[in-house]
Amino acid sequence: MQSKRGSENKAITIYDIAREAGVSPATVSRVLTNRARVSSGKRDRVVEVIEKYNFKPNTFAKGLAETKSKKIGVLMADVRNPYYASMFVACETAARSEGYSVILYNFLGDVELEEELLERLLDERVDAIILLGGHADELVSNMEYVEAVNDVMATTPVVITGKLDGTQCNTVRINAMRSMELVMEHLFSLRHEKIAIVGGRMDVLSTYEKVLKYKQCLKERGLEVNPDLIGNGGKYDFSSGYEQMNGIFQKGGEPTAVIAINDFAAWGVIRSIHEHGLAIPGDITLVSYDDTYMAETAEPKLTSVNYNYEEYGKALVSTAIRLIEKDDSVPRVRMVEPSLVVRESSAMCRDREKR
Amino acid sequence: MQSKRGSENKAITIYDIAREAGVSPATVSRVLTNRARVSSGKRDRVVEVIEKYNFKPNTFAKGLAETKSKKIGVLMADVRNPYYASMFVACETAARSEGYSVILYNFLGDVELEEELLERLLDERVDAIILLGGHADELVSNMEYVEAVNDVMATTPVVITGKLDGTQCNTVRINAMRSMELVMEHLFSLRHEKIAIVGGRMDVLSTYEKVLKYKQCLKERGLEVNPDLIGNGGKYDFSSGYEQMNGIFQKGGEPTAVIAINDFAAWGVIRSIHEHGLAIPGDITLVSYDDTYMAETAEPKLTSVNYNYEEYGKALVSTAIRLIEKDDSVPRVRMVEPSLVVRESSAMCRDREKR
DNA sequence: ATAGTTTTTGAAATCGCTTTCTTGAAAATT
DNA sequence: AATTTTCAAGAAAGCGATTTCAAAAACTAT
Numbered sequence: 001m002q003s004k005r006g007s008e009n010k011a012i013t014i015y016d017i018a019r020e021a022g023v024s025p026a027t028v029s030r031v032l033t034n035r036a037r038v039s040s041g042k043r044d045r046v047v048e049v050i051e052k053y054n055f056k057p058n059t060f061a062k063g064l065a066e067t068k069s070k071k072i073g074v075l076m077a078d079v080r081n082p083y084y085a086s087m088f089v090a091c092e093t094a095a096r097s098e099g100y101s102v103i104l105y106n107f108l109g110d111v112e113l114e115e116e117l118l119e120r121l122l123d124e125r126v127d128a129i130i131l132l133g134g135h136a137d138e139l140v141s142n143m144e145y146v147e148a149v150n151d152v153m154a155t156t157p158v159v160i161t162g163k164l165d166g167t168q169c170n171t172v173r174i175n176a177m178r179s180m181e182l183v184m185e186h187l188f189s190l191r192h193e194k195i196a197i198v199g200g201r202m203d204v205l206s207t208y209e210k211v212l213k214y215k216q217c218l219k220e221r222g223l224e225v226n227p228d229l230i231g232n233g234g235k236y237d238f239s240s241g242y243e244q245m246n247g248i249f250q251k252g253g254e255p256t257a258v259i260a261i262n263d264f265a266a267w268g269v270i271r272s273i274h275e276h277g278l279a280i281p282g283d284i285t286l287v288s289y290d291d292t293y294m295a296e297t298a299e300p301k302l303t304s305v306n307y308n309y310e311e312y313g314k315a316l317v318s319t320a321i322r323l324i325e326k327d328d329s330v331p332r333v334r335m336v337e338p339s340l341v342v343r344e345s346s347a348m349c350r351d352r353e354k355r
Numbered sequence: 356m357q358s359k360r361g362s363e364n365k366a367i368t369i370y371d372i373a374r375e376a377g378v379s380p381a382t383v384s385r386v387l388t389n390r391a392r393v394s395s396g397k398r399d400r401v402v403e404v405i406e407k408y409n410f411k412p413n414t415f416a417k418g419l420a421e422t423k424s425k426k427i428g429v430l431m432a433d434v435r436n437p438y439y440a441s442m443f444v445a446c447e448t449a450a451r452s453e454g455y456s457v458i459l460y461n462f463l464g465d466v467e468l469e470e471e472l473l474e475r476l477l478d479e480r481v482d483a484i485i486l487l488g489g490h491a492d493e494l495v496s497n498m499e500y501v502e503a504v505n506d507v508m509a510t511t512p513v514v515i516t517g518k519l520d521g522t523q524c525n526t527v528r529i530n531a532m533r534s535m536e537l538v539m540e541h542l543f544s545l546r547h548e549k550i551a552i553v554g555g556r557m558d559v560l561s562t563y564e565k566v567l568k569y570k571q572c573l574k575e576r577g578l579e580v581n582p583d584l585i586g587n588g589g590k591y592d593f594s595s596g597y598e599q600m601n602g603i604f605q606k607g608g609e610p611t612a613v614i615a616i617n618d619f620a621a622w623g624v625i626r627s628i629h630e631h632g633l634a635i636p637g638d639i640t641l642v643s644y645d646d647t648y649m650a651e652t653a654e655p656k657l658t659s660v661n662y663n664y665e666e667y668g669k670a671l672v673s674t675a676i677r678l679i680e681k682d683d684s685v686p687r688v689r690m691v692e693p694s695l696v697v698r699e700s701s702a703m704c705r706d707r708e709k710r
Numbered sequence: 711a712t713a714g715t716t717t718t719t720g721a722a723a724t725c726g727c728t729t730t731c732t733t734g735a736a737a738a739t740t
Numbered sequence: 741a742a743t744t745t746t747c748a749a750g751a752a753a754g755c756g757a758t759t760t761c762a763a764a765a766a767c768t769a770t
Contacts, residue, residue: 065727082437422725
């Protein structure tokens, strides 16, 4: 015979526990939720019976009664991207330690799906929604999406990682300007002056800010901005890095250092540089963003900007939870500070040394 | 003022719809579930009102009444591993198209957490559980875990990707033997004979089977098995590949081809080979498993065994759903057939050419 | 037109928990 | 010792769907 599924296996409820412990269901509920005092005698009795049967309160009933699911929805483009995977794991871990669980939806770059899944998360009755990237990270907010998010916010708090004009979303962001500052300081300290920047879309807030800061840093140092060294216009993957870097070589740009918008793009850059017969960091220094395992796995190991995913996830989740609990001390915008992890891919500028 | 949260925003229910449409709640339920006939007049009226308010039935109430959550739990080691990420996305997509959603838990290599999360999934009242890897993939099943899974199976169907002796779990597996056969055939056709195998743990079923087949193929071709060319004993990450490959070089093994247990390990192998001043595929051919984006991104691009994640995910999810629906035509073991994607990292054996 | 069927429909019970309201007992106050 | 205050614990009313059961309505057949 199969296992004892169904039939006699009638799920055990709070009433069963109550009967066996000789108390009322209300009392059982009280020890379960720990929201009211129960005399230690009865409490012990109840706990004992609960353990005896390994009783777990029914989530549906609980959710129905409390109108809370203890779930946070996370909507992102694609967990297969290690950056997002890291963010998810960080959120999951943070959420679990607060008694929440996480529902993950990937829209896989499909704009329509993104909106549909937002709706779906609402169906799931999540208590809050975290929007990682996607529309909520674009420089010019998509009107339709803003409307959808506003609808959502009528019932469910939303936390984003970028910005979404026309909404009152709370935000936990990486300090993108600062992250570029770190990179530029590092490169300047290595005497680099011909610095290229590769990958990413200018209509994404964080990228926009990085490029802004990049130009600003150059100017501050009295260096001119060479448009031939700016290869934004792709995406965040391998081929963007590869193609944009090829483009820079083609235009005759001769950078001594390259900033890749993320580790993915950096890999593309590596390939392009190698195909042009140059070495890293011998001929060209490479620095990237995100510091996923890809940075450590690349050859050479990449100097990369680290976001401290654990902290980022915690900040995101704790903001969400405070919003759920109507804690009005929540700051509307929180920043996560980046740090630079220096590895093998960056070195002193050769051109300068030769002088 | 903030958005209209709370207060007057009293969630709209099936009763509200019923009142406005001039029917009973039962009728609304009937059009919602589509499980009983409703006269087209009333149906239209109800649908109209539902759309007017964009009404979504409360999941908790529905779950409570139906004792079904329409959720599938997925337990895995770590989505940050691209292989698992691909599996998850495949499952998510397959599940969505069947009206299910997926809850993902990562135990991050923590054995105790693995068991705890299994319990937690049960709390979530998922309708079925998919165990990707972990204990349910080990050669010698962990007794304690088997017991835990058996407890789970009393209420919830479980689908695994490996094996778990002492349980009646349904299985959807990759044909590991066949996958090694593909690789060996490929290598033999390129005239390789000194073939190393690197990475992975022998106590993991799929790895065990691969190594078994590896030896078998060698013998069938009249070649001897050289233990110095077998570098299993690590894990599935970069450093395992790197260290095991270094070990092979140290022992004086001079393979003309290397099989890496996954793309991750392959990356380590690449580094080791390069550090030894050798070229791929010039001096050594490299073939790996999983065919994640890492295979396509590596330098050189890796020949890798592809599992067709989409199909795999579909098989996993459809098995789970049929189990949920007590469809007893479900085969206990299903196989997913692998295929070999040949890229830049494999080439004709030089040693042989020289002759 | 009438009796017999088949469909539609609504009332009410149910799913399992939380919570308000009430009561009775215990503790504190005078 | 009498009275007020505090507190533990039970009864019962939700929470918002589904579903059974029985009545009403709509057809069929005679």
